[in-house]
Amino acid sequence: LEAKEEFRHKTLATDVMRPRRIDPPLSVLTQSGMTVEEVERLIADTTYSGFPVVISHQSERLVGFVLRRDLVISLENARRNQEGVVSMSPILFTECDPPMSSSAPPAVKLRSILDLSPFTVTVHTPMEIVVDIFRKLGLRQCLVIQNGRLLGIITKKDILKHMAQMANRDPDSILFN
Ligand code: ADP
Numbered sequence: 139l140e141a142k143e144e145f146r147h148k149t150l151a152t153d154v155m156r157p158r159r160i161d162p163p164l165s166v167l168t169q170s171g172m173t174v175e176e177v178e179r180l181i182a183d184t185t186y187s188g189f190p191v192v193i194s195h196q197s198e199r200l201v202g203f204v205l206r207r208d209l210v211i212s213l214e215n216a217r218r219n220q221e222g223v224v225s226m227s228p229i230l231f232t233e234c235d236p237p238m239s240s241s242a243p244p245a246v247k248l249r250s251i252l253d254l255s256p257f258t259v260t261v262h263t264p265m266e267i268v269v270d271i272f273r274k275l276g277l278r279q280c281l282v283i284q285n286g287r288l289l290g291i292i293t294k295k296d297i298l299k300h301m302a303q304m305a306n307r308d309p310d311s312i313l314f315n
Pocket of ligand 1: 156157163164165166186187188189291292296
């Protein structure tokens with residue numbers, strides 16, 4: 139695709155990111171407060187390659203990004219090898235453990251599989267720049283932030299699909315979009 143210069147400047151990260159308004163909300167993990175069972179259910183109910191980790195659902199501040207395959211392996215390992223791990227065991231991506239009673243099931247600590255610096259852009263970042271960064275850094279996804287809150291995700295496939303859609307449109311109409 140040789141996108142027209144006008145189109146490239148006009149399309150912003152917000153136009154390509156998911157979820158769209160009609161989509162279910164972004165599937166995120168919180169850095170604490172989730173159980174092994176809850177994370178296993180999220181994995182079973184979705185097919186996403188990864189999940190952003192946020193401080194809390196309320197703050198939506200991004201902590202990092204975890205790949206689905208790393209989560210699956212770590213949870214299987216914990217279930218198999220870590221003593222006392224049960225469905226109600228808490229999952230922790232935090233640096234320090236929150237205080238817990240001695241009778242509580244042991245926590246599964248997963249900070250080591252967290253990418254603490256996932257690539258982020260803002261909703262206003264022109265897609266021309268996003269595409270350039272994807273190419274140069276060989277990214278598979280990047281996260282979209284507005285005012286410090288996590289709003290969405292853009293995968294390589296999302297970009298390719300968007301480009302294909304644009305290529306199928308009447309080029310003149312793109313100019314007036
Ligand atoms: P791909 O785009 O290569 O198929 P994924 O399977 O991870 O990669 O994503 C499928 C779709 O879901 C994409 O449109 C992507 O933007 C979106 N997506 C990816 N991760 C999440 C997530 N954690 N929550 C909601 N949507 C996501």
